[in-house]
Amino acid sequence: MVERADINSVLSDIRSLRSQMQQNQQVAQDNSIRGRMDGPAQVEQSNETSGFSNVLKQAVGQVNELQQTAGDMRTAYELGDPNMDITRVMIASQKASVSFEALTQVRNRVVRAYEDIMNMPV
Numbered sequence: 001m002v003e004r005a006d007i008n009s010v011l012s013d014i015r016s017l018r019s020q021m022q023q024n025q026q027v028a029q030d031n032s033i034r035g036r037m038d039g040p041a042q043v044e045q046s047n048e049t050s051g052f053s054n055v056l057k058q059a060v061g062q063v064n065e066l067q068q069t070a071g072d073m074r075t076a077y078e079l080g081d082p083n084m085d086i087t088r089v090m091i092a093s094q095k096a097s098v099s100f101e102a103l104t105q106v107r108n109r110v111v112r113a114y115e116d117i118m119n120m121p122v
Contacts, residue, residue: 009095014102017059024051059106063099070096 070092077084 014106017055021052021055024055027051059103063096063103066092066096066099
């Protein structure tokens with residue numbers, strides 16, 4: 001049942017990232033509307049791109065941080081740190097593993113979508 005809780009946690013994280021991305025896109029659209037009134041339309045394109053790239057960069061950074069934390073905890077446990085218990089180490093390790101798997105699945109879907117778009121007849 002612990003795996004189910006971790007999967008639900010990862011799904012919740014993915015949903016929150018998606019909502020953040022949608023909020024960032026809304027802000028970018030609002031800024032682009034203001035940019036059209038005040039300045040060139042090229043600002044719109046850079047805001048949308050940086051919004052998606054920032055969300056993606058944050059997701060990769062969070063997965064990396066989880067993996068580093070799990071590695072540090074594992075090393076501390078192996079060295080006999082009395083403050084580190086096996087359950088915390090295993091939970092951190094599983095969180096890192098599930099997060100990495102989720103990130104891999106997202107990457108696979110993005111690549112598949114890109115390939116589908118590239119194979120569309122023009």
